[in-house]
Amino acid sequence: MAHNPRHQSEQGDGVAARQPQRALDRHQLRHLLDGVVAVSANLDSRTVLHRIVEAATDLLAARYGALGVLSESGKIIDLITVGIDDPHLCAAMGLPQGHGLLHTMVDDREPLRVADVTAHPRSAGFPAGHPVMRTLLGVPLMVRGTVYGDLYVADKKDGTPFDGDDEDLLTALASAAGVSLENARLYEQLKRAAEHFQRRMLPVLPDLAPLEAAARYEPASELPRLGGDWYDALILPDGATCVVVGDVTGHNVEAAPLMGQIRNMLRAIAHDRCGPPGPLVSRLDRALTMFDDPPTATLVLGRIERGPGESGQYTFGWSNAGHLPPLLVGADGGTRYLAPARHGIPVGIEASVPRFSHEHPLPPGSTLLLFTDGLVERRDQHIDTGLDDLAEQAARLATAPLEDLCDALIGRSGQVFDDDVALLALRTPSDGPARR
Numbered sequence: 001m002a003h004n005p006r007h008q009s010e011q012g013d014g015v016a017a018r019q020p021q022r023a024l025d026r027h028q029l030r031h032l033l034d035g036v037v038a039v040s041a042n043l044d045s046r047t048v049l050h051r052i053v054e055a056a057t058d059l060l061a062a063r064y065g066a067l068g069v070l071s072e073s074g075k076i077i078d079l080i081t082v083g084i085d086d087p088h089l090c091a092a093m094g095l096p097q098g099h100g101l102l103h104t105m106v107d108d109r110e111p112l113r114v115a116d117v118t119a120h121p122r123s124a125g126f127p128a129g130h131p132v133m134r135t136l137l138g139v140p141l142m143v144r145g146t147v148y149g150d151l152y153v154a155d156k157k158d159g160t161p162f163d164g165d166d167e168d169l170l171t172a173l174a175s176a177a178g179v180s181l182e183n184a185r186l187y188e189q190l191k192r193a194a195e196h197f198q199r200r201m202l203p204v205l206p207d208l209a210p211l212e213a214a215a216r217y218e219p220a221s222e223l224p225r226l227g228g229d230w231y232d233a234l235i236l237p238d239g240a241t242c243v244v245v246g247d248v249t250g251h252n253v254e255a256a257p258l259m260g261q262i263r264n265m266l267r268a269i270a271h272d273r274c275g276p277p278g279p280l281v282s283r284l285d286r287a288l289t290m291f292d293d294p295p296t297a298t299l300v301l302g303r304i305e306r307g308p309g310e311s312g313q314y315t316f317g318w319s320n321a322g323h324l325p326p327l328l329v330g331a332d333g334g335t336r337y338l339a340p341a342r343h344g345i346p347v348g349i350e351a352s353v354p355r356f357s358h359e360h361p362l363p364p365g366s367t368l369l370l371f372t373d374g375l376v377e378r379r380d381q382h383i384d385t386g387l388d389d390l391a392e393q394a395a396r397l398a399t400a401p402l403e404d405l406c407d408a409l410i411g412r413s414g415q416v417f418d419d420d421v422a423l424l425a426l427r428t429p430s431d432g433p434a435r436r
Contacts, residue, residue: 246299
C-alpha cells in the first residue's frame with residue numbers, strides 16, 4: 001500500500017480533534033464518580049446531597065444546581081443549592097411550595113428538560129431576589145417507585161441548551177442521591193421504632209405522694225438506639241418507696257429485653273421481701289444464676305422511708321452494684337454524691353459477693369437524682385468532669401419544679417448522647433405547704 005502523507009495528516013488531525021472530547025469525558029466521569037462515592041462515605045446525609053449537587057453542576061457545567069427533599073407526606077422539607085451563595089437570600093426565599101414547574105417532574109415521575117423556563121405553561125415565576133434562569137434540566141429522585149425529591153440544574157455556562165446526554169448523566173447522579181435519601185429515611189424510621197420499643201418497656205411512675213417524682217429516658221443519638229438503661233419506682237407493702245436505676249451491660253438488640261427481665265425480677269423480689277436494699281440485690285444475684293449466660297448490670301437500688309410522726313425525717317437507704325453514685329441536692333443548693341467506700345460489683349457476675357446497705361438522711365425539700373452514665377459520660381472528657389457539671393447545674397436548679405429540672409439536665413448536652421440515658425428524680429416535701 002502506497003504511503004499517503006495526506007491520509008496520515010488527516011488521521012493525526014482526527015485523533016487530535018478527538019482528544020479534547022476524551023479529556024472532557026474523563027472529567028465528567030470523575031465528577032460522576034465523586035457523587036456516587038459520596039453516598040458510601042461516612043458522611044451525614046445533607047453533606048452527601050450537597051456533594052451530589054456540586055457534582056451535577058460541575059458535570060454539566062451549569063451555573064446553578066439544587067436538590068429538593070420530600071417528606072414521607074410529599075412536602076418539600078429541605079432544599080440544597082449550589083450557585084446561590086448568599087445564605088440570607090436563600091433564607092428569605094424559603095422552600096418551594098410544591099407547585100409550579102419544579103414539581104412537574106415529581107408529579108409526572110419523568111425527567112424535565114426546558115429550553116425557556118419563563119415560557120413554560122407551568123412556570124410560576126421566580127421569588128424576589130432569585131436569579132432569573134432560562135434553561136432547566138431536572139430529574140426525580142426515585143428508588144423502587146418511591147419519589148424522594150428532585151435534582152435539577154439551570155443555565156449552562158456556555159449558553160447552550162441541555163441535551164439528551166446531559167439528561168443521562170443527571171439521571172445517573174439522581175440514582176445515587178435517591179439511594180442516599182432512602183437510606184436516611186430508613187435510618188430515621190428505624191430510630192423511631194427502636195425508641196418507641198424502648199419507651200414501651202419503661203414504667204409510668206406511680207403516685208409517690210407525699211414524695212414528688214419525675215423521670216426521663218433518652219436513647220443514644222446514633223444507632224443502635226436500643227439499650228439497657230432503665231428506671232423504676234413502686235410503693236412497697238410496708239409503705240416504703242422503692243426506687244432503682246440500672247444499666248444492662250451491652251448496647252444492642254439483646255440489651256433491651258434483658259433489661260426488662262432484670263427489672264421485673266427485681267420488682268418481684270423487692271415487693272416480696274421489702275427490707276434493706278443490700279439483701280435484695282443479693283437475691284437478684286442468686287436469681288440471675290438461672291441463666292446459662294447470666295446478664296450483667298450496674299444498678300442502684302434504693303428505699304425511701306419516713307420516720308414516725310408528721311415531722312418524721314426521710315431516709316434514703318441504698319445498695320450500689322457498680323453504678324454511678326446518686327446525687328443529693330439540698331434545697332439550699334448544696335450537693336453531695338452518695339458514694340461510700342464500700343459498694344459492690346455489678347449484678348450477674350458472682351452470686352456470693354457481699355452486698356452492702358447504706359443510709360443517708362433526706363432533708364426537707366431536697367432532691368435525689370439517680371441516673372445512668374450516658375448523662376455524664378462523653379468520649380472527649382473524663383467522667384469526673386461530667387459529674388462536676390451535673391452537680392453544678394443541679395445546684396442552680398435546686399428549687400425548680402422537678403419536670404423543669406429533668407428537662408434542663410437532659411438538655412445540657414445539646415440532645416447528643418453517646419449512650420442512652422435514664423434519669424429518676426425524687427424530692428421530699430418542704431417544711432412549708434405541700435409542693436404538689
